[in-house]
Amino acid sequence: MTLLRSARPGVGSNDRGIPEATVARLPLYLRALGTLAEGGVTTCSSGELAEVTGVNPAKLRKDLSYLGSYGTRGVGYDVEYLRYQIARELGQTQTWDVVIVGAGNLGSALSTYQGFGSRGISIAAVLDTDPQRIGSNVGGVEVESFDRLAEIVRERHVSIAVVATPAEAAQGVADALVAAGVTSILNFAPTVLQVPDHVEQRLVDLSIELQILAYHEQRRTHDEADGGQEVMA
Amino acid sequence: MTLLRSARPGVGSNDRGIPEATVARLPLYLRALGTLAEGGVTTCSSGELAEVTGVNPAKLRKDLSYLGSYGTRGVGYDVEYLRYQIARELGQTQTWDVVIVGAGNLGSALSTYQGFGSRGISIAAVLDTDPQRIGSNVGGVEVESFDRLAEIVRERHVSIAVVATPAEAAQGVADALVAAGVTSILNFAPTVLQVPDHVEQRLVDLSIELQILAYHEQRRTHDEADGGQEVMA
């Protein structure tokens, strides 16, 4: 789960839109369908798809029902057909050019990631301010100067950017991104960015994820000590 | 937002527990308080803290109220005191030893990340199966053989592990982790892992995050073409 969704209210119940929670699961279904298709499976039921995605079958069917009635009662869903419908709904009929800012380990990991191409995402550029890194090659892309940001955003119609810089640099980078016209930011820096209302931010924080797990671990061991119940009266 | 929480039902409304949504925000508050403390701020109001964390003030106060009444009406919260209370609630009075599996770019980024130590998280080991990587050094930690997993988990009482391997290897790694006694897995591999009910999994998927942003971008441009309303009748 990402920690920050859009700042503006009302998103999540758009006019014609699909519920946010559903949107977050659609890519999961899409990938599972891809795996099934590779395995030669042509049809699958909500139960099977629910199994591999770890989602409740009823929830999955309701999710899919927001797209339309693409299943067949008594049979299930046509894998290829459903795949196309989800991809279309997610906007994967077009390719999204994305700029990655920060060519450190995390930026490199992102650039190297192979799965983007098949999901309608193309890396337009990897930018950094460090002269040592500029010109080097990460994941087949040459690292360019951060100064070229505005130019690249304009020329390649970039609306989505990834921030993979240290926390100290993140806000400055975000300001530059917004000024250049970027409207969606995926933020890996451990800071909440201050951005205008019309810019969507998703914060992915490795440390926070671990802290959440640690909280549950703590409660777990604590509960065991209590005997799992509250019979201390 | 992470896509998968615990598989077992009932988590999110624990007996004495704090709501899941709140738990996910507490680390955010904690970090903001740390920043304020560094800046010499000793007291802050819910409004100020809400500002920097991008959270609604009322929501923030409600979140904090689950921990107890640690504020002072008319004044606000004592930064250090609140910091301690949140840290305690999150289980940071103890240090959690974490194993990272996969010493590629992502594993390296995690190992290098400086912010863990101050958040009660310690990297017990970085493991890999690739002989080329074993023995190399990432973020001051020597990469060890994946074969040593069970041993390390036992000796250092590890209950939390991070999967930073390619998707193909992830399920095998997860099985080994579960067998070794790990009960919380932070999964960066683009797959939903099949794990027993008592094991908690959080899936962080870079590609999915981008797909969600792309969906909103698509809807945005689509809405503009429609004039923002549905007046086509």
Added chain:
DNA sequence: TCGATTTTGTCCACGCGTTCACAAGCTCTT
């Protein structure tokens, strides 16, 4: 001392998300 001002803690209402349960609808066998 008392009133003005600030800010917390929480009641309440509302909306989103989840899940159950079942009717509707398709296929296959007899």
Added chain:
DNA sequence: AAGAGCTTGTGAACGCGTGGACAAAATCGA
């Protein structure tokens, strides 16, 4: 042709999460 057996799509109920609004409580100034 008809019934048995699946599986979808969805109505309805419930619970969690959010945010407005305000009383309670603390400080400050006169």
